[in-house]
Amino acid sequence: MPESRVARPRRFLVCEPRFFAVRYAINPWMRPEQPVDVSLARRQWLSLVDAYRRHGHTVETVEPLPGLPDMVFAANAAVVVDGRVFGSRFHAPERRPESVPYVAWFKAHGFDVQHPESVCEGEGDLVPAGRWILAGTGFRTTPEAHREAQEFFGVPVIGLTLVDPYFYHLDTALFVLDEENVAYYPEAFSPGSREVLERLYPDAVLATREDARAFGLNSVSDGRHVFISPGATELADRLADRGYVPVPVDLSEFRKAGGGIKCCTQEIRS
Numbered sequence: 001m002p003e004s005r006v007a008r009p010r011r012f013l014v015c016e017p018r019f020f021a022v023r024y025a026i027n028p029w030m031r032p033e034q035p036v037d038v039s040l041a042r043r044q045w046l047s048l049v050d051a052y053r054r055h056g057h058t059v060e061t062v063e064p065l066p067g068l069p070d071m072v073f074a075a076n077a078a079v080v081v082d083g084r085v086f087g088s089r090f091h092a093p094e095r096r097p098e099s100v101p102y103v104a105w106f107k108a109h110g111f112d113v114q115h116p117e118s119v120c121e122g123e124g125d126l127v128p129a130g131r132w133i134l135a136g137t138g139f140r141t142t143p144e145a146h147r148e149a150q151e152f153f154g155v156p157v158i159g160l161t162l163v164d165p166y167f168y169h170l171d172t173a174l175f176v177l178d179e180e181n182v183a184y185y186p187e188a189f190s191p192g193s194r195e196v197l198e199r200l201y202p203d204a205v206l207a208t209r210e211d212a213r214a215f216g217l218n219s220v221s222d223g224r225h226v227f228i229s230p231g232a233t234e235l236a237d238r239l240a241d242r243g244y245v246p247v248p249v250d251l252s253e254f255r256k257a258g259g260g261i262k263c264c265t266q267e268i269r270s
């Protein structure tokens with residue numbers, strides 16, 4: 001009998017994909033010549049918001065701006081722990097202006113924002129995991145930003161090196177299941193980082209390459225329900241065996257930009 005898991009209600013910040021498009025290529029999934037179906041993207045995105053609300057989570061929105069096609073990926077705007085907001089400094093010049101509306105949202109909602117000095121892409125790479133923060137580097141967020149985040153939060157930041165350009169953000173290769181455990185795709189990490197993950201999480205749920213390619217590691221867990229790409233079938237089975245409840249949400253249109261469920265979701269932890 002698998003353990004019975006307990007959900008904790010979350011507060012999420014999302015951004016409607018009104019101006020979503022693929023206009024430049026900053027990761028291997030992006031092909032600017034490939035058209036995007038904005039109305040399909042919008043329906044898929046609404047189904048995610050609906051799934052969160054049906055499971056008791058609070059969803060707030062930031063107004064999208066024209067000319068910022070990746071603004072839908074709210075996870076990259078900041079990382080919030082204990083009500084402290086560590087903002088972003090985007091790697092790609094095309095995405096840098098996104099910081100402005102997100103910072104404005106945080107300020108309007110009573111948060112101060114700490115601005116990183118080095119490249120840092122929010123929860124895309126800085127993943128709060130209970131007693132520590134797991135932090136990806138290799139493609140976007142720098143080790144200097146990991147140090148800045150540790151200094152700012154006063155929480156241990158554990159650096160992990162990503163090695164596969166298809167899994168360029170930590171949240172494309174790993175997600176947090178609950179305070180104690182994570183799921184990840186080992187091949188996305190350097191040998192040393194893989195060993196770190198094995199030491200920290202001997203009982204982790206491991207994903208196959210197919211699960212990872214289907215954006216299965218770009219999932220959001222509330223401790224019980226795992227909002228997950230329907231293509232990650234093997235991973236969903238493994239999660240169910242451990243007592244989690246997979247909730248499939250199809251965000252296939254966002255894959256054209258290299259994004260999925262978690263990319264579209266910023267968690268406000270207070």
Ligand code: ARG
Pocket residue numbers: 026027030070073075076095123124169171172257258259260262263264
């Ligand atoms: N096109 C975006 C980029 O490459 C996708 C961001 C996905 N976000 C994430 N949290 N992984 O920056």
